[in-house]
Amino acid sequence: MTISNGNHTKWTPILTENSMNPHVKNVQYAVRGPIVQKATNYQELIAQGKGNELPFNEVIKANIGDCQAMLQKPISFLRQVLSACMYPELIGRHPAVFPKDVEKRANEVLDGLPGRSLGSYSESTGHLYCRKIVKEFIEKRDGYPSDVNNIILSNGASEIIKLTLLTATFGEGKDTTGVMIPIPQYPLYSATISEIGAVKVDYYLDEDNKWSLSIEELEKSYKKSFETCTPRVLCVINPGNPTGQVLNRKNIDEIIEFAATHKLVLMADEVYQDNVYDPESEFCSFKKALMESEHKDSLELVSFHSMSKGFMGECGIRGGYGEFVNFDENVMTELKKLKSAQLCSASSGQVALAIVLNPPKPGEESHVLFVKERDAILGTLKSKSVKVHDLFSRMPGMKVNPIMGAMYCFPRIELPQKAVDAAKKLGVAPDAFYVEKLLDQTGICVVAGSGFGQLPGTYHFRTTILPPEDKIESMLTKFEEFHRGFLEEFK
Known part of the structure; x- marks a missing residue:
């Protein structure tokens, strides 16, 4: 933009601190x-x-x-399979570069990719081969069916969390979507809520009770939120970030009941599910608890996992997923459309996620080291x-x-x-x-x-x-x- 001033023309930027979003x-x-x-x-x-x-x-x-x-040293099996997939010419060399089960897994992965290449695009929701691995992981973990069509792979869990919140945000004024988030919370949530124009609804974790989630506090927060918005989403982080707590099964059941009663979409951030140190604590997924409740066919749940944490620690490779349960088919279509605008998440991250969720089995050459x-x-x-x-x-x-x-x-x-x-x-x-x-x-x-x-x-x-x-x-x-x-x- 230019402004004329006599013999001088002054340039001013279109985007300024006052004019930007x-x-x-x-x-x-x-x-x-x-x-x-x-x-x-x-x-x-x-x-x-x-x-x-x-x-x-x-x-x-x-x-x-x-x-x-x-x-922290990376897991050998993951890096070996990923290396073989990146440069397939290393497979089948004499002397062998990799253990036999690594070469077998790499060929299995490549057979599931277009052109047997890690450089190929995938479907917007992720390579079918990789989504099948995620499906099998969830079924083995929870003991209940999963569906590849309800799984979306992403560049870490953060990306699919953002897409979900964006999809769930609508309305104006007091009808704007309110998103209930724990305090303390991982700032991805507050940042995303600000970015998309939703309303942040805080509920405080109970510090005096090992950072547990109080249903009384949820009720209080829910009722107060109607002063500024309409609450439609409840976010839970388990195990907790930044608090490090692990919710017990009774608390998880209470949260599911609360979300179902108030007709809230439940978002379960479970990226630390491998990191449980307390001998009296055990991770239970919200999917498993939901399937064992009376709301198994009615509560909308999306749960997230990532390879950035756990024993994998592969933050930079960026692999994650969201599993959507009881979501309307038309909403899933729109979610996938939104994801397709990004083409797809990185194939290397998808493959790496599939490798760590399907580790070497007993009897295979790499199992003992893994x-x-x-x-x-x-x-x-x-x-x-x-x-x-x-x-x-x-x-x-x-x-x-x-x-x-x-x-x-x-x-x-x-x-x-x-x-x-x-x-x-x-x-x-x-x-x-x-x-x-x-x-x-x-x-x-x-x-x-x-x-x-x-x-x-x-x-x-x-x-x-x-x-x-x-x-x-x-x-x-x-x-x-x-x-x-x-x-x-x-x-």
Whole structure:
């Protein structure tokens, strides 16, 4: 756009902060926010040899659940099959490059792809071969039928979660779709709700009861929401992010009953289903619980899984799925149309997901190594979850629930009033003030609880349990020294 002013023509951009889509400006995503950018800047200084004046010699990014960035080794079978599919010329060589069962699986995968090529497009919902593997995984896990036509593969679970929320959003004013989300929550949900113009309906998890989901709180939130919107969707994260809780079966049944009673679409984020460390807890899928309820034919449920978490930790390969249960056929058609506008998710991610959901079987050449690697990863995560919990539970001015599952700890900090006042003077949230000082003094990067939502008047932070064992000890020691010093400074 140009504006003439005498002999001068001034150019002004069409898109400005005032003219751009206002929904975009409302999006917040603390997991990769300014504190994380500051940590990245510190990392670059150290890498360039310019960090001599910093009080630390490395940055430990405990802000995001990126397993392999924290040096978790990938599963050999997955990478071998994927490599063979990427470059089929490696199959059948003498001497052999891969074990026989790897070559067999790679050929099976390639036979299921157009042109036997990982570079081919798939159907918009995903390669039929891969969707069949997902179907069989769900049936084996739950003991109930699944249908490939109700499964959509995506670039990680995030993509299909966004498409589902977009499809479920309609109405204007108080009739606009309200989406009930847990607080604390994974900020993908609040960010997406802002992006698509839906209304966020908060319900608070019960911190004093291991972050359980209270039906009384759901009812309270549901009734209050009609002041601003019409609630149509209920989101549940199990195991929890950022809270690390695992819902018991009774709680899951109560949630299903609540959703059915109030005619809500139930979205179950179950990407951490392999990560359960508490010996008294057990993962139960919402699909299984629904099939064993009186609402098995009437409640609309979509559940999500991803290969980014669990023992796989393949965040960057981007493979996930959504299974839609009891959805109207016409809605499914529109959902698939929306997905087809993106053509398809990456074939490599689809195939990788199919490989990890169908691991080597007993008697196959790769089975022993697969079990050893899987159990070692989950065992290490369990060990680190205990260490992290034990440290924070003994620190003064800190309260923490057991880490039952997922990859996170979400401690509550009793911040001194002097620290709260100092933060407000700077115009930042008190827990953001705390985590920035932690980063500046130790190089440890965590995320302020305000980025996930929290009960007003409470302060938290989220840390992962992912740093390597040889680093997590020193990280925790530094953390404790900082925390005690912080309390002393602001007492």
